[in-house]
Amino acid sequence: MARGARLAVQRLDTRALVCGRHPLGEADLIVRLFTEEGGMVSVVARGARRASRRFASLEPMHSLTVRVELPSVRELGNLVEASVDRPRxxxxxxxxxxxxxxxxxxxxxxxxxxxxxxxxxxxxxxxxxxxxxxxxxxxxxxxxxxxxxxxxxxxxxxxxxxxxxxxxxxxxxxxxxxxxxxxxxxxxxxxxxxxxxxxxxxxxxxxxxxxxxxxxxxxxxxxxxxxxxxxxxxxxxxxxxxxxxxxxxxxxxxxxxxx
Ligand SMILES: [Zn+2]
CATH class of the missing domain: 1.20.1440.120 (Recombination protein O, C-terminal domain)
Incomplete structure:
Protein backbone atom coordinates (compact mmCIF):
# COMPACT_ATOMS: atom_id res chain seq x y z
CA MET A 1 0.00 0.00 0.00
CA ALA A 2 1.28 3.49 -0.87
CA ARG A 3 2.05 5.67 2.14
CA GLY A 4 -0.43 8.37 1.15
CA ALA A 5 -3.28 5.85 0.96
CA ARG A 6 -3.13 5.26 4.73
CA LEU A 7 -5.07 8.49 5.22
CA ALA A 8 -8.06 6.96 3.40
CA VAL A 9 -8.37 3.92 5.70
CA GLN A 10 -11.84 3.70 7.20
CA ARG A 11 -12.41 1.95 10.52
CA LEU A 12 -15.76 0.24 10.89
CA ASP A 13 -17.38 -1.34 13.96
CA THR A 14 -20.32 -3.41 12.78
CA ARG A 15 -22.21 -6.66 12.95
CA ALA A 16 -21.20 -9.12 10.24
CA LEU A 17 -21.73 -12.59 8.75
CA VAL A 18 -18.96 -14.76 7.26
CA CYS A 19 -19.80 -15.52 3.59
CA GLY A 20 -16.50 -17.10 2.55
CA ARG A 21 -12.98 -17.97 3.78
CA HIS A 22 -9.81 -18.70 1.80
CA PRO A 23 -6.29 -19.46 3.06
CA LEU A 24 -3.64 -16.80 2.52
CA GLY A 25 -0.01 -17.84 2.95
CA GLU A 26 0.94 -19.97 5.95
CA ALA A 27 -1.19 -18.52 8.69
CA ASP A 28 -3.72 -16.00 7.40
CA LEU A 29 -7.26 -16.12 6.04
CA ILE A 30 -9.04 -13.93 3.53
CA VAL A 31 -12.57 -13.56 4.87
CA ARG A 32 -15.58 -12.29 2.92
CA LEU A 33 -17.83 -10.50 5.39
CA PHE A 34 -21.34 -9.25 4.78
CA THR A 35 -21.50 -6.34 7.21
CA GLU A 36 -24.52 -4.39 8.45
CA GLU A 37 -22.83 -1.00 8.11
CA GLY A 38 -20.52 -1.50 5.13
CA GLY A 39 -22.03 -4.22 2.93
CA MET A 40 -19.72 -6.86 1.45
CA VAL A 41 -16.04 -6.47 2.41
CA SER A 42 -12.97 -8.67 1.98
CA VAL A 43 -10.53 -8.60 4.87
CA VAL A 44 -7.38 -10.41 5.98
CA ALA A 45 -7.54 -12.16 9.35
CA ARG A 46 -3.85 -12.29 10.30
CA GLY A 47 -2.79 -15.46 12.07
CA ALA A 48 -6.33 -16.85 11.94
CA ARG A 49 -5.13 -20.32 10.86
CA ARG A 50 -2.86 -20.58 13.88
CA ALA A 51 -4.45 -21.09 17.27
CA SER A 52 -5.78 -17.61 17.84
CA ARG A 53 -8.27 -16.65 20.50
CA ARG A 54 -8.87 -13.35 18.78
CA PHE A 55 -10.42 -15.01 15.71
CA ALA A 56 -11.81 -18.18 17.27
CA SER A 57 -15.29 -17.10 16.18
CA LEU A 58 -14.86 -16.86 12.39
CA GLU A 59 -17.61 -19.37 11.63
CA PRO A 60 -20.49 -18.77 9.22
CA MET A 61 -24.08 -18.84 10.60
CA HIS A 62 -23.35 -16.86 13.78
CA SER A 63 -23.71 -13.07 13.74
CA LEU A 64 -20.39 -11.51 14.65
CA THR A 65 -19.35 -8.13 15.97
CA VAL A 66 -16.25 -7.04 14.09
CA ARG A 67 -13.85 -4.15 13.83
CA VAL A 68 -12.38 -3.81 10.35
CA GLU A 69 -10.00 -1.36 8.71
CA LEU A 70 -10.86 -0.68 5.09
CA PRO A 71 -8.55 1.02 2.63
CA SER A 72 -9.75 1.78 -0.93
CA VAL A 73 -12.39 -0.51 -2.47
CA ARG A 74 -9.81 -2.38 -4.56
CA GLU A 75 -7.62 -3.34 -1.59
CA LEU A 76 -8.14 -6.03 1.04
CA GLY A 77 -9.11 -4.69 4.44
CA ASN A 78 -7.82 -5.83 7.80
CA LEU A 79 -9.83 -7.69 10.43
CA VAL A 80 -8.87 -6.18 13.79
CA GLU A 81 -11.33 -7.92 16.12
CA ALA A 82 -14.18 -10.44 15.88
CA SER A 83 -16.51 -11.91 18.49
CA VAL A 84 -19.83 -13.75 18.37
CA ASP A 85 -22.80 -11.40 18.73
CA ARG A 86 -25.58 -13.95 18.20
CA PRO A 87 -24.71 -17.66 18.12
CA ARG A 88 -26.92 -19.95 16.01
ZN1 LIG B 1 -45.53 -13.48 -25.19
Missing part, protein backbone atom coordinates in the same frame (compact mmCIF):
# COMPACT_ATOMS: atom_id res chain seq x y z
CA UNK A 89 -26.03 -23.43 17.21
CA UNK A 90 -29.44 -24.76 16.08
CA UNK A 91 -28.36 -24.43 12.43
CA UNK A 92 -25.44 -26.79 13.07
CA UNK A 93 -27.80 -29.45 14.44
CA UNK A 94 -29.05 -30.65 11.04
CA UNK A 95 -27.57 -31.07 7.59
CA UNK A 96 -30.66 -29.52 5.96
CA UNK A 97 -30.44 -26.26 7.91
CA UNK A 98 -26.65 -26.17 7.54
CA UNK A 99 -26.96 -26.61 3.75
CA UNK A 100 -29.71 -23.99 3.48
CA UNK A 101 -27.73 -21.43 5.50
CA UNK A 102 -24.56 -22.09 3.48
CA UNK A 103 -26.50 -21.74 0.24
CA UNK A 104 -28.03 -18.41 1.34
CA UNK A 105 -24.64 -17.02 2.37
CA UNK A 106 -23.17 -17.97 -1.04
CA UNK A 107 -26.09 -16.28 -2.79
CA UNK A 108 -25.52 -13.08 -0.81
CA UNK A 109 -21.78 -13.23 -1.54
CA UNK A 110 -22.64 -13.31 -5.28
CA UNK A 111 -25.49 -10.78 -5.08
CA UNK A 112 -24.13 -8.01 -2.83
CA UNK A 113 -22.00 -5.29 -4.42
CA UNK A 114 -18.71 -4.58 -2.60
CA UNK A 115 -18.80 -1.86 0.06
CA UNK A 116 -22.45 -0.99 -0.56
CA UNK A 117 -24.71 -0.99 2.52
CA UNK A 118 -27.68 -3.32 1.95
CA UNK A 119 -30.02 -2.87 4.95
CA UNK A 120 -32.93 -4.92 3.54
CA UNK A 121 -30.64 -7.75 2.42
CA UNK A 122 -29.00 -7.70 5.86
CA UNK A 123 -32.36 -7.85 7.65
CA UNK A 124 -33.86 -10.61 5.51
CA UNK A 125 -30.69 -12.76 5.62
CA UNK A 126 -30.64 -12.53 9.43
CA UNK A 127 -34.36 -13.36 9.59
CA UNK A 128 -33.70 -16.45 7.46
CA UNK A 129 -30.78 -17.56 9.64
CA UNK A 130 -32.85 -17.02 12.80
CA UNK A 131 -35.71 -19.06 11.31
CA UNK A 132 -33.32 -21.87 10.30
CA UNK A 133 -31.83 -21.77 13.79
CA UNK A 134 -35.22 -22.44 15.35
CA UNK A 135 -36.61 -24.97 12.87
CA UNK A 136 -37.87 -28.31 14.24
CA UNK A 137 -36.13 -31.19 12.43
CA UNK A 138 -39.48 -32.69 11.41
CA UNK A 139 -40.13 -29.68 9.13
CA UNK A 140 -37.01 -30.04 6.99
CA UNK A 141 -38.72 -30.95 3.72
CA UNK A 142 -42.17 -29.34 3.94
CA UNK A 143 -43.43 -25.81 3.59
CA UNK A 144 -41.86 -23.88 6.44
CA UNK A 145 -38.88 -26.27 6.28
CA UNK A 146 -35.28 -25.39 5.46
CA UNK A 147 -35.52 -25.56 1.66
CA UNK A 148 -38.80 -23.67 1.41
CA UNK A 149 -37.42 -20.88 3.65
CA UNK A 150 -34.26 -20.79 1.51
CA UNK A 151 -36.22 -20.47 -1.75
CA UNK A 152 -38.47 -17.78 -0.26
CA UNK A 153 -35.33 -15.84 0.75
CA UNK A 154 -33.78 -16.36 -2.70
CA UNK A 155 -36.82 -14.91 -4.45
CA UNK A 156 -36.60 -11.86 -2.15
CA UNK A 157 -32.86 -11.61 -2.83
CA UNK A 158 -33.52 -11.39 -6.58
CA UNK A 159 -36.00 -8.55 -5.92
CA UNK A 160 -33.60 -6.71 -3.58
CA UNK A 161 -30.73 -7.13 -6.06
CA UNK A 162 -32.85 -5.59 -8.82
CA UNK A 163 -33.14 -8.88 -10.77
CA UNK A 164 -36.73 -9.85 -9.97
CA UNK A 165 -38.06 -12.45 -12.41
CA UNK A 166 -41.34 -11.58 -14.12
CA UNK A 167 -43.56 -14.56 -13.32
CA UNK A 168 -46.99 -12.95 -13.79
CA UNK A 169 -46.86 -12.19 -17.51
CA UNK A 170 -44.83 -12.79 -20.65
CA UNK A 171 -41.70 -10.62 -20.66
CA UNK A 172 -41.97 -10.22 -24.45
CA UNK A 173 -45.66 -9.47 -25.19
CA UNK A 174 -47.04 -8.75 -21.69
CA UNK A 175 -49.77 -11.41 -21.89
CA UNK A 176 -50.78 -12.46 -18.32
CA UNK A 177 -50.02 -16.09 -17.34
CA UNK A 178 -53.16 -18.26 -17.08
CA UNK A 179 -53.66 -19.13 -13.39
CA UNK A 180 -53.09 -22.89 -13.56
CA UNK A 181 -51.18 -23.43 -16.80
CA UNK A 182 -47.56 -24.55 -17.06
CA UNK A 183 -45.25 -21.73 -18.13
CA UNK A 184 -41.66 -21.61 -19.34
CA UNK A 185 -39.28 -19.23 -17.60
CA UNK A 186 -36.36 -17.99 -19.71
CA UNK A 187 -33.96 -16.95 -16.99
CA UNK A 188 -31.70 -14.83 -19.18
CA UNK A 189 -34.77 -13.04 -20.58
CA UNK A 190 -35.88 -12.20 -17.03
CA UNK A 191 -39.07 -14.24 -16.71
CA UNK A 192 -41.91 -16.09 -18.40
CA UNK A 193 -41.96 -16.27 -22.20
CA UNK A 194 -45.36 -17.37 -23.57
CA UNK A 195 -45.76 -20.06 -26.19
CA UNK A 196 -46.53 -17.54 -28.93
CA UNK A 197 -43.30 -15.63 -28.24
CA UNK A 198 -41.18 -18.76 -27.68
CA UNK A 199 -40.50 -19.23 -31.42
CA UNK A 200 -38.85 -15.83 -31.66
CA UNK A 201 -36.78 -16.61 -28.53
CA UNK A 202 -35.35 -19.71 -30.22
CA UNK A 203 -34.17 -17.70 -33.21
CA UNK A 204 -32.54 -15.08 -30.95
CA UNK A 205 -30.19 -17.73 -29.56
CA UNK A 206 -31.48 -18.30 -26.01
CA UNK A 207 -29.98 -21.56 -24.74
CA UNK A 208 -32.50 -24.24 -23.69
CA UNK A 209 -30.75 -25.25 -20.43
CA UNK A 210 -31.59 -21.83 -19.00
CA UNK A 211 -35.30 -22.57 -19.18
CA UNK A 212 -37.34 -23.78 -16.22
CA UNK A 213 -40.91 -25.12 -16.50
CA UNK A 214 -43.25 -24.05 -13.69
CA UNK A 215 -46.65 -25.49 -12.86
CA UNK A 216 -49.40 -23.05 -11.89
CA UNK A 217 -49.17 -23.55 -8.11
CA UNK A 218 -45.36 -23.43 -8.22
CA UNK A 219 -45.43 -20.15 -10.14
CA UNK A 220 -47.96 -18.62 -7.74
CA UNK A 221 -45.93 -19.74 -4.71
CA UNK A 222 -42.73 -18.20 -6.12
CA UNK A 223 -44.59 -14.94 -6.89
CA UNK A 224 -45.86 -14.87 -3.29
CA UNK A 225 -42.31 -15.52 -2.00
CA UNK A 226 -40.92 -12.63 -4.07
CA UNK A 227 -43.56 -10.35 -2.48
CA UNK A 228 -42.77 -11.68 1.01
CA UNK A 229 -46.27 -13.19 1.31
CA UNK A 230 -47.47 -16.53 2.66
CA UNK A 231 -48.75 -19.08 0.15
CA UNK A 232 -48.59 -22.48 1.81
CA UNK A 233 -49.77 -24.95 -0.85
CA UNK A 234 -46.67 -25.54 -3.02
CA UNK A 235 -45.31 -29.10 -3.21
CA UNK A 236 -41.68 -30.31 -2.95
CA UNK A 237 -41.07 -29.86 -6.70
CA UNK A 238 -41.60 -26.11 -6.17
CA UNK A 239 -38.55 -26.06 -3.88
CA UNK A 240 -36.35 -27.81 -6.47
CA UNK A 241 -37.43 -25.62 -9.41
CA UNK A 242 -37.21 -22.54 -7.21
CA UNK A 243 -33.62 -23.40 -6.22
CA UNK A 244 -32.68 -24.02 -9.87
CA UNK A 245 -34.25 -20.72 -10.92
CA UNK A 246 -32.48 -18.64 -8.26
CA UNK A 247 -29.11 -20.41 -8.66
CA UNK A 248 -29.15 -19.78 -12.40
CA UNK A 249 -30.40 -16.18 -12.15
CA UNK A 250 -27.65 -15.29 -9.65
CA UNK A 251 -25.03 -17.14 -11.69
CA UNK A 252 -25.99 -15.11 -14.76
CA UNK A 253 -25.95 -11.83 -12.85
CA UNK A 254 -22.65 -12.43 -11.13
CA UNK A 255 -21.18 -13.11 -14.58
CA UNK A 256 -22.95 -10.02 -15.89
CA UNK A 257 -24.45 -11.59 -19.03
CA UNK A 258 -28.16 -11.39 -18.23
CA UNK A 259 -30.37 -8.53 -19.35
Missing amino acids: LGIMASLATLDAAGHALRWVRDAAAPRAREPMMWRELNELLDALDGIPAVLERGVGGATSLLVAFGMRLLVLGGWALELDRCVRCGKPCPTDARVVVHIAAGGVVCRACDGSAATSGASPQRHVVLRGEERRWLVACACGEEFPTAGPRAFDVGLALIDEALRLHSRGDAT
